[in-house]
Amino acid sequence: MSHMTETKWRALDYCKNNINDQNNADTTQDxxxxxxxxxxxxEWIIIKDSENIDVTTTDRQAAVSLQLGIExxxxxxxxxxxxxxxxxxxxxxxxxMIGTRQGNRQKTIVEQSSDIxxxxxxxxxAVNIQLLFQVLATIVASLDIL
Amino acid sequence: MTYMAGDQSNxxxxxxxxxxxxxxxxxxxxxxxxxxxxxxxSNEQRQMLKEMVEDLKKQVEQFNNGDKNTNKTSE
Numbered sequence: 001m002s003h004m005t006e007t008k009w010r011a012l013d014y015c016k017n018n019i020n021d022q023n024n025a026d027t028t029q030d031x032x033x034x035x036x037x038x039x040x041x042x043e044w045i046i047i048k049d050s051e052n053i054d055v056t057t058t059d060r061q062a063a064v065s066l067q068l069g070i071e072x073x074x075x076x077x078x079x080x081x082x083x084x085x086x087x088x089x090x091x092x093x094x095x096x097m098i099g100t101r102q103g104n105r106q107k108t109i110v111e112q113s114s115d116i117x118x119x120x121x122x123x124x125x126a127v128n129i130q131l132l133f134q135v136l137a138t139i140v141a142s143l144d145i146l
Numbered sequence: 147m148t149y150m151a152g153d154q155s156n157x158x159x160x161x162x163x164x165x166x167x168x169x170x171x172x173x174x175x176x177x178x179x180x181x182x183x184x185x186x187x188s189n190e191q192r193q194m195l196k197e198m199v200e201d202l203k204k205q206v207e208q209f210n211n212g213d214k215n216t217n218k219t220s221e
Contacts, residue, residue: 093172127159138169142180
């Protein structure tokens with residue numbers, strides 16, 4: 001067996017009195033699945049053997065409800081303006097237009113570190129929201145609502 | 147140390163003209179003429195839809211401007 005000249009630095013070795021109120025993070029997020037459009041988005045943030053890590057991520061719940069809100073608004077505009085059987089075809093076509101986003105996966109791993117700030121953006125859902133709103137704004141503009 | 151993942155920009159993912167083209171195409175394929183259809187909407191409905199869109203616009207802006215969660219850990 002070879003000589004161990006240096007032992008691995010381990011953050012927890014220094015964490016004797018570190019049980020405080022800030023320790024409320026749920027930093028390993030479960031695989032989330034956005035409700036609409038076969039869009040799958042996983043975000044993993046794995047923090048191991050580290051201390052003082054600040055994590056800023058996209059609020060997925062807010063993102064998904066905003067996405068649903070815009071989708072509902074598009075449906076409402078189409079239904080009010082066009083109504084009847086035509087609105088079904090249009091809704092289908094619009095869904096096809098916005099329903100081809102690809103899934104996004106990102107993993108962030110922090111190991112044996114201290115005092116690190118992490119900011120991740122779920123670009124996929126951000127883009128999807130932006131696109132959805134663009135479609136809504138365009139529909140509303142061509143119907144002269146704004 | 148700050149690590150940034152992803153694009154923070156608020157630019158439209160697809161040019162406005164392209165979206166307009168696509169939406170117009172959907173209308174055309176379904177025989178919908180926006181000039182005629184817009185008369186189906188009453189003033190009251192128009193006002194409500196307008197408020198709804200403006201409300202959503204605010205929410206989208208808020209979302210893009212990083213209305214985010216921060217979690218702290220000392221573990």
